[in-house]
Amino acid sequence: MSDTVSDLVRIRLDLAYDGRQFSGWARQRGQRTVQGEIEEALRVVLRQEVTPELTVAGRTDAGVHARGQVAHVDLPAGVWAEHGEHLLRRLAGRLPMDVRVWRLSEAPPHFDARFSAVWRRYAYRVTDHPGGVDPLLRGHVLWHNWPLDLDAMNEAARGLLGEHDFAAYCKKREGATTIRTLQRLEWVRRPDGVLEATVQADAFCHNMVRSLVGAMLFVGDGHRPAEWPAKVLAVGVRDSAVHVVRPHGLTLEEVAYPADSELEARNLASRNKRTLPGVATLPSGGGAGAGCC
The missing domain is CATH 3.30.70.580 (Pseudouridine synthase I, catalytic domain, N-terminal subdomain)
Structure with missing residues (x-):
């Protein structure tokens, strides 16, 4: 303008x-x-x-x-x-x-929809009902044609929490970091039988949520042990067994922002390119991006 x-x-x-x-x-x-x-x-x-x-x-x-x-x-x-x-x-x-x-x-001074956000919360919804998905939910729930073990999936999820380089679960983009802080990852089975994952992080890199869900589904249906997703994360490279699940089960549920007085500081922090402890500092400009999921 x-x-x-x-x-x-x-x-x-x-x-x-x-x-x-x-x-x-x-x-x-x-x-x-x-x-x-x-x-x-x-x-x-x-x-x-x-x-x-x-x-x-x-x-x-x-x-x-x-x-x-x-x-x-x-x-x-x-x-x-x-x-x-x-x-x-x-x-x-x-x-x-x-x-x-x-x-x-x-918006208050210094508000930026992208850089001011402190976390994003997604939900991914899956059904393992042998008859498939409720026709009225078919555009928002994935059908997984194997019985899923909720406890095993939650055990696997706990090994992924915290700040890590999620390169094994992201589609890399030139100049962008894949370091993220995964704050919440848990599964519940709703009364209607649909399994719902809550996935919350300060930011997400491309395909991250759907890759994490794909790994946990492999645990839930017994194809991999509960410790497998964390081992993939530690290796730091894409594993061909980690499938990016279909997008229609994923919904962005909420974006959180700090108090108005903290917006300017949050903007600056989000623009800094992060490194893990013990790793040399990289040039700024590749911080928490808006790309997803």
């Missing part, structure tokens, strides 16, 4: 989408994406010649859903003053039914 920084207002968007018909979050030429749909809707309802550009907490892959996604957009102050009161309802009328913006608010 041509406006100066002082003329802009940063707006936080809280949103959700069903990822089945999207080629992921990020805008791609000739592809239907979540970013593309929301940016075009903003351009139309705000009557702007230049398309507003969104920054997102986590760039989800094709087929991945979101219930608690967060993004921000910088708008001219005059445009926000004119349209802000009615913007949510107008977006609801313009957006397709598989993406919704639930809340629009002026």
Whole structure:
């Protein structure tokens, strides 16, 4: 935008989408994406010649859903003053039914949807019912055609917690670190029989969640022992036995941010490229990214 920084207002968007018909979050030429749909809707309802550009907490892959996604957009102050009161309802009328913006608010100083986040929480849902997936849940639950041992999967999960180099479970990207802090990884079996994994980390690298789930499913169905996922992690290279499970079982549930007074410090910390203790410091600029899962 041509406006100066002082003329802009940063707006936080809280949103959700069903990822089945999207080629992921990020805008791609000739592809239907979540970013593309929301940016075009903003351009139309705000009557702007230049398309507003969104920054997102986590760039989800094709087929991945979101219930608690967060993004921000910088708008001219005059445009926000004119349209802000009615913007949510107008977006609801313009957006397709598989993406919704639930809340629009002026962001506090230093807020950045990507770099201010302190953690992201995903859920992955699987059923091992011999008859398959409930037809009403088929777009959000993976069918695993083997009985799954919940206790074995949780035992395997405990060996993956903490700060590690998750290169064995990530698709590497040039210049980006694969060091992450996995804060929470646990499975429960819901009353309807669906197994639900909660996966929470400060950030995720590409394919990380679906690779971790794939490894734990191999433990759950008895093909590998409970210590196997941690051994793969320690080796630090991709194992051909670790499958990246299908995306439709994965949903971004929540993104957390610190207190307003801590946003600036969090932004700086997120931009630093991390190393593990005893490893030489690498150049900055490859910190916790938004790519996922």
